């Protein structure tokens with residue numbers, strides 16, 4: 540069973556979905572800890588409630604981004620973490636971090652990448668008037684919302700959608716997509732070739 544860690548900054552609804560699926564035994568992994576850069580993130584409450592260790596790091600205590608990231612890497616290595624899950628973690632990772640955990644960091648984005656990168660994926664899709672948006676789970680590289688895509692789910696946009704109504708449907712898809720992608724990773728079913736991620740599904744022989 541591999542150790543995973545979840546990095547958060549906010550409400551943690553994705554974290555909750557992951558906790559639930561790990562708890563049901565659907566994802567063969569242990570959540571070693573949940574780390575936040577915001578001490579009042581509700582996600583930390585969710586972790587505590589599930590009996591998971593929590594760590595809070597305040598960026599004010601570190602001069603450079605890399606110093607902050609070095610502290611995280613130290614914690615990850617201490618616990619033999621093999622997969623880092625960004626779930627609403629609102630900080631860009633330094634290239635040092637990405638190098639240390641190359642192809643072992645994943646993120647979820649609330650749009651169909653490469654469209655609507657950045658922190659306003661839902662608002663930007665609505666403003667652009669696209670008819671279909673969705674969610675993307677991808678590996679993290681040195682560039683924002685750019686790494687190889689593991690899976691995507693689509694969400695139709697309705698004429699009367701507001702940011703709130705669309706967010707609700709996006710979240711529903713995220714809470715299915717993220718555990719699904721994590722399960723594929725921990726079961727060793729993902730193979731990265733350049734920009735492409737191949738999913739090795741088992742062939743069922745009769």
Ligand code: GRF
Pocket residue numbers: 549550551552553554582626627628647648649713
């Ligand atoms: C999600 O919408 C995710 O796509 C984005 O940040 C949000 C986190 O939400 N990266 P939550 O904290 O998991 O509720």
